[in-house]
Amino acid sequence: MEDIKSMTLEELTAWLKERGEPAFRAKQIFRWLYRGVRSFDEMTDLSKALREKLKETCALTPPQVARKQVSAQDGTIKYLWELADGNCVESVLMRYQHGNTVCISCQVGCRMGCAFCASTLAGKVRDLTPAEMVDQVLFTQLDSGAEVSNIVLMGIGEPLDNFDTVMKFLALVNSPEGLNIGMRHISLSTCGLVEQIDKLAQYRLQLTLSVSLHAPDDETRSKIMPVNRGIGVERLMESCRRYFQTTGRRISYEYAMIDGVNDADWQADLLARRLRGAPAHVNLIPLNEVEESPLRPSRRVAAFQRRLEGHGITVTVRRKLGGDIDASCGQLRRKAMKSENG
């Protein structure tokens, strides 16, 4: 079956043309898809014959809400979506003063193996399709009634490990006929796959690249992030500097503060040294505890922040939203998996 929701308007136009349909049909269909229709029968301005033809050749695979949790504290909503094949992924809607942000997943599970992360505990099951990524934004919007102005690729999965899909997704949400969300309103977070960072740089997108650094020294980083073992912090930082040179976009570094692991003064000093040579922004994340992991949140967040600021680094501490609803890092999917398996 053809996955027409993963097609750009140009691709859909060409695809329909091959089947003898005029270009304006593509626009009509595209518009319906982005209104979140669940079946071709809802496309009421198409002829019955065309709708039947589409039904025979194309699959629409809108996700179902498997679980939904609304934070009583701040209105954050967490969705567990059930995909057409029964797999589940999460999205989170966060409400900020400057607009609504949706955090979405790009893979079912993850193969990167970070020690502190719930999403990777059972490995990667499969990549998502562009349509499955778009649908998380679209159906979060439709279900919540909140208009989404920002997207962060910080849910389950490693975006640069599903590169082509993510690029297609970006084109779709960026397109005026699609979700029409500007690149500057999109953040992409990576565990630091250097070759893919170099590849992404070539597209010169105006999005914000976030790099999950979490440690400035190889010993610590390799321990908590296996992906570092074949790369090393120095090579990662080199590719980050190249990224800045090519795109002119300042990189944001994520740093989850873990008690006794990456929160020492010498690590703040080394981090500051590593970041020299290109503008940077450090986002300190209070660690979310994962049941299966012995890692605990650091008690030195403020001291670490002051130490970095002393070196002239711009630092923010991530505000915790949805603390009452497991609104982080693959925890809802994990819980659902556990309860299914008894």
Ligand code: SAH
């Ligand atoms: N794979 C991508 C994006 C997904 S995770 C990446 O690695 O960047 C989004 C962010 O949450 C990453 O910085 C990740 O390291 C961080 N994260 C994962 N588990 C966490 C936890 N338990 N506490 C705090 N941050 C966590």
